[in-house]
Amino acid sequence: MLEQILLSHSLLVKIFLGFLVGGLLIPFVGAKDPGGFRKASFIYTMIFQALIAMIAFVGIVALAMGEFSMTLSIILMIVVWIVMMYIEIRKYKLIKIGNLQNEQTYKLLKGAFLKISALQILLVVFMIVFKVMEVKGVISLS
Numbered sequence: 001m002l003e004q005i006l007l008s009h010s011l012l013v014k015i016f017l018g019f020l021v022g023g024l025l026i027p028f029v030g031a032k033d034p035g036g037f038r039k040a041s042f043i044y045t046m047i048f049q050a051l052i053a054m055i056a057f058v059g060i061v062a063l064a065m066g067e068f069s070m071t072l073s074i075i076l077m078i079v080v081w082i083v084m085m086y087i088e089i090r091k092y093k094l095i096k097i098g099n100l101q102n103e104q105t106y107k108l109l110k111g112a113f114l115k116i117s118a119l120q121i122l123l124v125v126f127m128i129v130f131k132v133m134e135v136k137g138v139i140s141l142s
Ligand code: HEM
Pocket: 006, 007, 009, 010, 013, 055, 056, 057, 058, 059, 060, 062, 063, 066, 068, 073, 074, 077, 078, 080, 081, 123, 124, 127, 128, 131, 135
């Protein structure tokens, strides 16, 4: 049972990673005009938050069932989770209130979208690599 929950947790993380990579297209495809960019960003941020909420929910269920001690590795996951949620909300707020009719602001926000996505992808990849190395016993933070 716990094994299945952990499997869903790591599967969700991989789906999330795929979503983040796909999201890199938004500043190109979804951004033919400022309205399209704003709308695509809204849909993107909704899916982002739904997926990341599921990851946390399943992670917390695993925590409750598994009698894990609060290892540094789990604390690291929670910190990464908070950081990702925080920058996503900040990013969407900027796109929502920014004056996209201004060519320069529009360009700046499209650039910011890409940079923030790249950072989020790096964080998730780092977390996956970290957990794999931990399982393999290369590193230990318990
Ligand atoms: C509130 C947030 C989270 C909680 C409570 C949580 C909890 C857990 C727990 C209890 C485990 C199993 C124990 C362990 O391996 O240390 C686990 C495994 C894992 N978590 Fe999280 N997690 C959270 C967020 C995240 C995030 C944001 C990521 C990726 C960015 C992530 C990636 C992973 C990975 C890759 C594993 C290894 C899965 C496996 O062994 O197949 N977790 N998590």
